[in-house]
Amino acid sequence: MQVAVLPRSSIAKKALMAVTGAVWIGYLILHMWGNLHIFQGQAEFNHYAEFLREVGEPVFSYAQVLWIIRIVITVSLAAHIWAAYDLYMQARRARSTSYAVKRVVQANYASRFMRIGGVVIILFVIFHLAHYTWGWVTPFDRSDPYTNVIIGFSNPAIVFFYLLALAALGLHLFHGVWSMFQTLGLNSQRFDGFLRGLAVFVALVVPIGFATVPLAVLFGVLN
Amino acid sequence: MRLKLRIWRQKNAQAEGRFVDYNLDGVSEDSSFLEMLDLLNEQLIDRNEEPVHFDHDCREGICGMCGLVINGIAHGPKAAITTCQLHMREFKDGDSITIEPWRAKAFPVLKDLIVDRTAFDRIVQAGGYISVNTGQAPDANVIPVPKSQADQSMDAAACIGCGACVAACPNGSAMLFTSAKLAHLNSLPQGQAERFDRAVLMVNQMDAEGFGGCTNIGECEAVCPKEISLDFIAMMNRDLLRANLMGKGKR
Numbered sequence: 001m002q003v004a005v006l007p008r009s010s011i012a013k014k015a016l017m018a019v020t021g022a023v024w025i026g027y028l029i030l031h032m033w034g035n036l037h038i039f040q041g042q043a044e045f046n047h048y049a050e051f052l053r054e055v056g057e058p059v060f061s062y063a064q065v066l067w068i069i070r071i072v073i074t075v076s077l078a079a080h081i082w083a084a085y086d087l088y089m090q091a092r093r094a095r096s097t098s099y100a101v102k103r104v105v106q107a108n109y110a111s112r113f114m115r116i117g118g119v120v121i122i123l124f125v126i127f128h129l130a131h132y133t134w135g136w137v138t139p140f141d142r143s144d145p146y147t148n149v150i151i152g153f154s155n156p157a158i159v160f161f162y163l164l165a166l167a168a169l170g171l172h173l174f175h176g177v178w179s180m181f182q183t184l185g186l187n188s189q190r191f192d193g194f195l196r197g198l199a200v201f202v203a204l205v206v207p208i209g210f211a212t213v214p215l216a217v218l219f220g221v222l223n
Numbered sequence: 224m225r226l227k228l229r230i231w232r233q234k235n236a237q238a239e240g241r242f243v244d245y246n247l248d249g250v251s252e253d254s255s256f257l258e259m260l261d262l263l264n265e266q267l268i269d270r271n272e273e274p275v276h277f278d279h280d281c282r283e284g285i286c287g288m289c290g291l292v293i294n295g296i297a298h299g300p301k302a303a304i305t306t307c308q309l310h311m312r313e314f315k316d317g318d319s320i321t322i323e324p325w326r327a328k329a330f331p332v333l334k335d336l337i338v339d340r341t342a343f344d345r346i347v348q349a350g351g352y353i354s355v356n357t358g359q360a361p362d363a364n365v366i367p368v369p370k371s372q373a374d375q376s377m378d379a380a381a382c383i384g385c386g387a388c389v390a391a392c393p394n395g396s397a398m399l400f401t402s403a404k405l406a407h408l409n410s411l412p413q414g415q416a417e418r419f420d421r422a423v424l425m426v427n428q429m430d431a432e433g434f435g436g437c438t439n440i441g442e443c444e445a446v447c448p449k450e451i452s453l454d455f456i457a458m459m460n461r462d463l464l465r466a467n468l469m470g471k472g473k474r
Contacts, residue, residue: 008427008430009426009430009463010396010430010435010436010437011426011436011463011464012463012464012467013436014436014437014460015464087435087438090394090435090436091393091394091435091438092435093328093433093435094327094328094394094396094434094435095392095394095395095435097326098326099292099295099323099326100229100231100242100321100323101292101294101321101323102295103294103295104442105296105302105442105445105446106441106442106444106445107440107441108440111440112393112440114438175439175440178439179438179439181457182439182453182456182460183437183460184460184461184464185459185460185461185462185463185464186457186461187453187454187457188454188457188458189452192454
């Protein structure tokens with residue numbers, strides 16, 4: 001029964017955010033790595049897209065693993081947002097009167113950008129689904145993901161929005177990766193330098209890896 | 224020195240507060256911040272006005288009574304000191320200084336710059352002790368305490384409960400205070416028996432008092448006059464999550 005009591009404390013809600021955040025970091029790394037197949041050409045990339053549906057066969061049937069992953073990340077995202085909203089409301093109640101003058105002493109920009117950045121990322125995720133899963137934004141052919149990507153990123157406005165979202169993601173990860181360990185109680189002075197370094201690494205590698213694809217299309221490296 | 228002061232005045236807990244501007248002349252740069260306020264109050268009393276009420280006690284930086292948000296920073300612009308240890312040489316002639324009380328739902332303003340911090344006392348009452356049967360005091364050094372653990376405990380015990388961490392936190396969180404009070408007992412052998420119950424009980428009380436959650440931004444650590452480290456928050460998180468898994472905290 002103790003588990004049922006867990007979500008009542010703010011620390012447990014934060015732990016939920018840390019765990020669901022970790023799920024998404026794992027997913028983002030796989031997603032980013034998979035995207036790089038596009039540099040191997042149309043046939044390889046479309047083959048990879050089909051592999052995502054066939055993976056796990058014959059233990060799993062067609063697209064089952066894909067759907068399990070989709071469900072896990074959707075539930076994780078929903079839990080992450082719920083906990084964030086709940087903690088935000090708690091924080092607002094706790095600091096109901098604001099200061100006339102308030103100066104920040106040491107908090108970095110990324111840490112203060114978490115909530116706004118989170119909203120930017122959510123809006124992006126919805127747009128991204130409409131763009132490349134549902135195919136509502138640009139001409140879309142489900143059997144040819146390679147061409148969808150080329151067409152989808154030939155519009156500079158769309159590329160700009162993707163890059164903006166990736167910048168928000170980078171900031172979110174810079175604070176989030178370190179914060180995750182702190183929240184789960186896995187940080188201490190001994191590991192702090194390493195975890196800060198890990199956060200910088202993840203916050204750079206993931207968004208830059210993602211950004212290579214739209215930039216390559218926009219500048220004609222891929223066509 | 225000549226100063227333009229903008230001070231929060233509030234008649235009582237129920238009244239609406241507002242800022243009042245004061246011009247203060249003849250402030251020595253060697254005087255402390257509280258002595259500067261004393262000077263203002265002497266002038267106010269001479270003019271038959273209500274003096275500015277503020278908390279203070281030892282004026283040696285060790286009691287934790289004083290605490291003002293000065294130009295947007297809890298305990299003022301100098302790191303690792305309480306308000307009473309701030310001196311006017313940190314300011315320039317002609318400066319404008321905005322002085323506000325701690326702002327948090329759990330710290331209601333009682334009058335002017337004085338806030339009620341008994342929420343902290345209730346957090347300590349919830350678990351910040353070691354249950355010892357009465358009887359003869361044990362001999363010294365019966366329980367060996369490694370130096371590193373004694374040092375860690377002392378670092379946490381340096382917390383004077385001034386509330387600057389809550390004041391500086393945009394979420395009004397008391398995580399740094401609660402974690403220090405937990406860590407100073409949980410770091411020692413004597414604290415182990417009740418370690419996980421203590422974590423649950425004190426965190427539950429902290430949440431019940433209406434403090435916010437932690438976003439790990441570190442503003443609390445930056446203003447803490449005793450330089451309590453965020454490490455203790457990680458330690459508290461670790462203990463609380465383990466305590467929850469073990470089903471602790473029912474006492």
